Amino acid sequence: MRTPWSEENIWKLCESLRNRSDQPVSIDEFFVVFISNDAKRTPLWMQRSRRGSDEFVLWDYHVILLHVAQDQSLVYDLDTTLPFPCSLEIYVQDALRADEMLRQCYRRMFRVVRADAYLAHFASDRSHMKTPAGDWIHIPPSYPCIHTAESTMNIYDFISMDPARGWGHVLDYEQFVRKF
Template identity: 55%
Template structure:
């Protein structure tokens, strides 16, 4: 579960608690990285540090067992490996919870469905790297820390 603030589905200043949430991180060569989140009310794209402060906020006020983890997967790896048959979009009787997208399901030569491998926060499962939120921020923030801050 991942609480996020500044979401279109949110109510006031309360977080939305997603079972998982997908964002795109543009790891740029410039002064700032950017986050693309289709569900945020923040600018699109949003400066990385702004998104972290406004949407993720801090883990300091969250019980340790609920502290956020992020799986970062390179775009080229994601495009080669991700597969979804949309079964997660159906109820237990097989009916759509919401109308599915009009485009075909995404599959690879090796898989028709591996969404669980992407949303698992077990670093031994799936692709990419799993970060605790503070480690993710430290790794991708371009903010220059100075003594005394």
């Protein structure tokens, strides 16, 4: 189970940050992070859909926003029970936890995309949230679908952890933690 529309919620958050004229930080300091793996079985702890801190959620993918500042990096996860925003150090410790404790099939990959590139290139017609019969799995947001001049549907390029596909850089757990 995945909280619906995390990729669109993060897109809207990026849009809001970009459009705020009173914002003391630049959109260049923000990165959208898709967390997934080839099996589409990605464990995260401290998620709203689980009550206990020792219980995890298996997402097919999850999307967070990362603010990389000089003094610390902050995570904006709209589904976490941790503070909002949360220091990356605490998020890694409590929500991601160490990859070496996981079986290989559950190890996470991280597609890191600059927020301005995400705003410019992300598109979804929301078809990934429909059943084979065409019914909504979750009721869609009231605003129109997000699209670009080039695409109405490229979400799979962002969810994919194939480094040759999509935008940004794909990192494994150790690379992600070391980089940020």
